[in-house]
Amino acid sequence: MLDKYNFKESEPKWEKFWQDNKIYSFDKNSKKEIFSIDTPPPTVSGKIHIGHIFSYTQADFIARYKRMMGYNVLYPFGFDDNGLPTERLVEKEFGIRAHEMSREEFREKCMQTVEKYEQEFKQLFIRDGISSDWDRVYNTISPRVQKLSQKSFLDLYKKGKAYYGEKPAIWCPECQVSIAQAELESKDIASTFNHIKFFIEHSDEYLEIATTRPELLCACVCVFVNPEDKRYAPLVGKNVKVPLYNFYVPVLTDEKADIDKGTGAVMCCTFGDETDLLWQQKYNLPIKEAITDGGRMTALAGKYEGLKTKKAREDIIADLKENDLLIKQEEIVHAVATHERCGTPMEIKIKKQWFISLVDDKKSFLENGEKINWYPSFMYGRYSNWVDNVDRDWCVSRQRYFGVPIPVWYCKKCGKIITPEEDELPVNPLVSTPKKACECGCTEFIPESDVFDTWQTSSITPQINAMWGEDDEMYKKLMPMSLRPNAHDIIRTWDFYTIAKSHYHSNCLPWKNVMISGFVMADKNEKISKSKSNSKMSPETLIDEKSADVTRYWTSTGSLGRDIIFSEEEFKNGAKLVNKIWNASKFVLSFLENYEPTHTQLLPMDEWIIAKFNDMQKHFIAYFEKYEIGLAMSELERFFWNFCDNYIEITKNRLYKPEIYGEKAKQSAQFACFVTLKEMLKMFAIYLPHITEEIYQSYFKKFDKEISIHQCKLSPIEIKTPQNIAVSGDEVCEIVSQIRRYKSENNLSLKEEVSELTVQGYSDFIKRVEYDIKAVGNVKEIIYRDGDKFVGIKVEK
RNA sequence: GGGAGUUUAGCUCAGUUGGUAGAGUACCUGCCUUACAAGCAGAGGGUCAUAGGUUCGAGUCCUAUAACUCCCACCA
Numbered sequence: 001m002l003d004k005y006n007f008k009e010s011e012p013k014w015e016k017f018w019q020d021n022k023i024y025s026f027d028k029n030s031k032k033e034i035f036s037i038d039t040p041p042p043t044v045s046g047k048i049h050i051g052h053i054f055s056y057t058q059a060d061f062i063a064r065y066k067r068m069m070g071y072n073v074l075y076p077f078g079f080d081d082n083g084l085p086t087e088r089l090v091e092k093e094f095g096i097r098a099h100e101m102s103r104e105e106f107r108e109k110c111m112q113t114v115e116k117y118e119q120e121f122k123q124l125f126i127r128d129g130i131s132s133d134w135d136r137v138y139n140t141i142s143p144r145v146q147k148l149s150q151k152s153f154l155d156l157y158k159k160g161k162a163y164y165g166e167k168p169a170i171w172c173p174e175c176q177v178s179i180a181q182a183e184l185e186s187k188d189i190a191s192t193f194n195h196i197k198f199f200i201e202h203s204d205e206y207l208e209i210a211t212t213r214p215e216l217l218c219a220c221v222c223v224f225v226n227p228e229d230k231r232y233a234p235l236v237g238k239n240v241k242v243p244l245y246n247f248y249v250p251v252l253t254d255e256k257a258d259i260d261k262g263t264g265a266v267m268c269c270t271f272g273d274e275t276d277l278l279w280q281q282k283y284n285l286p287i288k289e290a291i292t293d294g295g296r297m298t299a300l301a302g303k304y305e306g307l308k309t310k311k312a313r314e315d316i317i318a319d320l321k322e323n324d325l326l327i328k329q330e331e332i333v334h335a336v337a338t339h340e341r342c343g344t345p346m347e348i349k350i351k352k353q354w355f356i357s358l359v360d361d362k363k364s365f366l367e368n369g370e371k372i373n374w375y376p377s378f379m380y381g382r383y384s385n386w387v388d389n390v391d392r393d394w395c396v397s398r399q400r401y402f403g404v405p406i407p408v409w410y411c412k413k414c415g416k417i418i419t420p421e422e423d424e425l426p427v428n429p430l431v432s433t434p435k436k437a438c439e440c441g442c443t444e445f446i447p448e449s450d451v452f453d454t455w456q457t458s459s460i461t462p463q464i465n466a467m468w469g470e471d472d473e474m475y476k477k478l479m480p481m482s483l484r485p486n487a488h489d490i491i492r493t494w495d496f497y498t499i500a501k502s503h504y505h506s507n508c509l510p511w512k513n514v515m516i517s518g519f520v521m522a523d524k525n526e527k528i529s530k531s532k533s534n535s536k537m538s539p540e541t542l543i544d545e546k547s548a549d550v551t552r553y554w555t556s557t558g559s560l561g562r563d564i565i566f567s568e569e570e571f572k573n574g575a576k577l578v579n580k581i582w583n584a585s586k587f588v589l590s591f592l593e594n595y596e597p598t599h600t601q602l603l604p605m606d607e608w609i610i611a612k613f614n615d616m617q618k619h620f621i622a623y624f625e626k627y628e629i630g631l632a633m634s635e636l637e638r639f640f641w642n643f644c645d646n647y648i649e650i651t652k653n654r655l656y657k658p659e660i661y662g663e664k665a666k667q668s669a670q671f672a673c674f675v676t677l678k679e680m681l682k683m684f685a686i687y688l689p690h691i692t693e694e695i696y697q698s699y700f701k702k703f704d705k706e707i708s709i710h711q712c713k714l715s716p717i718e719i720k721t722p723q724n725i726a727v728s729g730d731e732v733c734e735i736v737s738q739i740r741r742y743k744s745e746n747n748l749s750l751k752e753e754v755s756e757l758t759v760q761g762y763s764d765f766i767k768r769v770e771y772d773i774k775a776v777g778n779v780k781e782i783i784y785r786d787g788d789k790f791v792g793i794k795v796e797k
Numbered sequence: 798g799g800g801a802g803u804u805u806a807g808c809u810c811a812g813u814u815g816g817u818a819g820a821g822u823a824c825c826u827g828c829c830u831u832a833c834a835a836g837c838a839g840a841g842g843g844u845c846a847u848a849g850g851u852u853c854g855a856g857u858c859c860u861a862u863a864a865c866u867c868c869c870a871c872c873a
């Protein structure tokens with residue numbers, strides 16, 4: 001009944017079948033316990049790479065497992081399709097820049113692009129066998145989600161957790177946008193420490209100052225030295241001359257000036273650096289802006305105006321040299337905070353922006369994080385480490401275009417912040433106006449033109465999935481969600497912000513469990529590069545060439561939270577397994593044609609395999625409950641190979657020759673084969689949904705009411721087996737193994753007849769299964785003896 | 798500088814509460830066994846990173862150390 005397995009035909013066929021029959025739909029009205037998954041919405045910024053497949057497939061294992069354990073599984077899908085990454089993709093695709101066209105025109109292009117990619121993404125995930133409910137797909141740019149995102153913001157505003165303020169914000173001069181602390185990435189950058197002469201007023205002496213940013217000389221407002229630093233004590237209170245610009249600044253003291261760093265004297269520029277801004281506030285120093293939003297020098301820089309900072313730095317160094325103001329240069333490598341998207345070193349700018357409070361509530365965020373089960377548990381450490389170190393509120397204003405608009409206007413006359421009513425949402429303040437006049441009577445408003453940071457929206461994915469404000473009953477039922485799966489790189493963003501939002505909105509946890517997956521590395525210490533991910537490691541290629549099931553198998557070999565090196569070897573193992581499952585099923589089922597499963601008196605070895613199966617399944621479930629998908633799989637795999645190499649080998653004689661062993665012996669084997677294969681396939685279905693469905697449909701389905709194997713429940717085989725049967729059966733395998741070893745060592749064929757087998761020191765169980773041992777080893781006679789355990793083999797040639 | 802993870806066979810990794818070191822793979826040997834040669838059977842291969850400690854007994858528990866990786870801080 002089973003012929004050759006052709007995954008290229010079979011896999012798409014079943015994928016369509018699952019979609020057509022809505023096998024993975026969430027049943028809103030079901031009474032079953034809900035298991036809900038807060039699926040990561042992939043960022044629409046390019047291609048899906050193998051890392052996504054790795055992480056998403058691992059989550060899919062959980063979804064399928066829970067479904068088979070009888071849960072009503074809510075497994076939605078989403079796309080994070082707004083924000084800077086998407087804009088950059090669109091700019092690249094069309095070869096345009098967002099600011100060169102109207103907002104509407106650009107947004108239109110974004111929508112087109114996003115739609116195209118989302119179709120591709122969706123097809124790929126379906127092709128990988130991801131069992132999401134594709135009727136429950138959300139897009140962060142959709143009106144529905146925009147509404148929820150704005151609702152979230154207004155809720156925070158009402159609660160005093162979102163505020164509008166002028167404060168130092170992290171600025172990316174390349175992307176020309178403010179960014180959040182979480183979007184920074186430390187990078188080691190080679191730089192030069194320039195030792196520069198600051199001449200002391202009314203003196204020929206100079207103060208030596210070391211700086212990596214001489215282009216900021218024009219913004220210098222003072223020089224700081226440490227109050228304990230004896231070297232500079234005489235200079236404190238005096239003025240020094242800023243080189244090239246020739247204006248004077250005072251020498252002041254502050255503890256933050258590090259005696260050991262540079263020369264111990266530091267110039268303060270009230271711009272571009274955290275400490276500088278701190279000093280600005282502490283000493284109320286004048287603010288001098290040296291750099292434009294686009295990363296060019298301002299008029300303050302004099303002749304360097306308009307130059308990019310890097311070029312200005314080079315020119316200034318040249319000029320300092322020429323004027324004998326440069327003492328020496330030191331090559332250094334220092335960690336610089338850069339924008340993770342483009343790698344450009346950040347600047348600090350003072351801007352009026354919207355912020356969400358984080359710093360004041362760190363304690364709650366830590367407590368809530370602790371209440372969540374993190375798998376693996378040490379990943380909570382990464383979360384708490386981040387929260388501990390958060391030292392600025394979350395700037396959510398983005399001076400961009402393709403995002404959720406910040407729903408506020410400012411009164412033209414009194415500046416009051418006007419927000420829309422909830423039933424007006426989603427609102428684009430650039431298009432619509434407030435319904436009422438301002439309290440001051442003014443009817444003219446300035447619309448906010450910024451959009452939200454995309455995390456502002458994606459941090460409410462539990463609320464989106466749980467129908468916040470749309471279906472109160474569902475919301476209560478679904479929150480907190482059961483599981484958040486994601487990779488370790490976004491603990492500090494997605495996980496953190498989501499925990500913060502749920503705390504602020506509903507004073508609850510967003511989910512009960514978090515499952516953290518690792519990264520796929522191209523090689524040791526080598527992340528996946530564009531070129532690699534486009535070639536042999538691309539998910540499309542792997543699924544096309546090796547099948548989705550084999551690709552999925554590979555993802556099960558990874559250990560939770562740990563990075564994995566991409567290895568073709570593991571794909572080979574998966575291919576072998578799939579092939580073996582096919583062959584074993586084909587073989588077993590060939591003895592089950594026209595078979596009516598009826599409970600018969602079982603022979604010992606048939607009881608043995610059932611007992612072994614039930615043991616294995618217990619371990620399998622225990623591992624899954626701990627989200628240990630890889631260990632669960634290896635448990636199942638080991639059982640399966642044992643089933644093939646020992647059980648089938650033993651039992652096939654009875655199946656082939658009922659005329660020798662009896663009809664009842666055949667029926668016993670048939671029954672054990674039937675139930676064990678069926679239950680085993682259900683467990684494999686979690687990992688290998690396609691091939692298992694193919695086998696299920698071609699045979700087992702006719703005994704079941706379920707449409708698909710993926711609607712079956714995992715269950716133990718409900719057959720009572722004798723107490724020590726598992727151990728006794730293993731002893732049989734041990735004896736069989738001895739026979740095989742003897743033949744192998746003596747270069748004999750395995751079917752060679754053993755004229756006499758001596759079994760010494762084994763239990764009486766062996767006698768009860770003598771016919772099986774004789775058959776599998778081709779043994780003529782067995783002699784039983786007492787004494788120490790020993791197996792003797794005699795072959796007459 | 799703070800924190801985390803890892804270190805077990807040539808390679809990739811298991812090893813639950815302490816009780817004689819495991820799997821897969823590679824290598825080698827044999828076997829075309831009435832499912833599968835993409836198969837089957839078998840052999841060799843390890844001071845469990847190092848040094849101490851607790852214990853009758855430590856891969857496992859404790860203390861140091863080292864190496865590798867990651868997260869965070871460090872931007873004068």
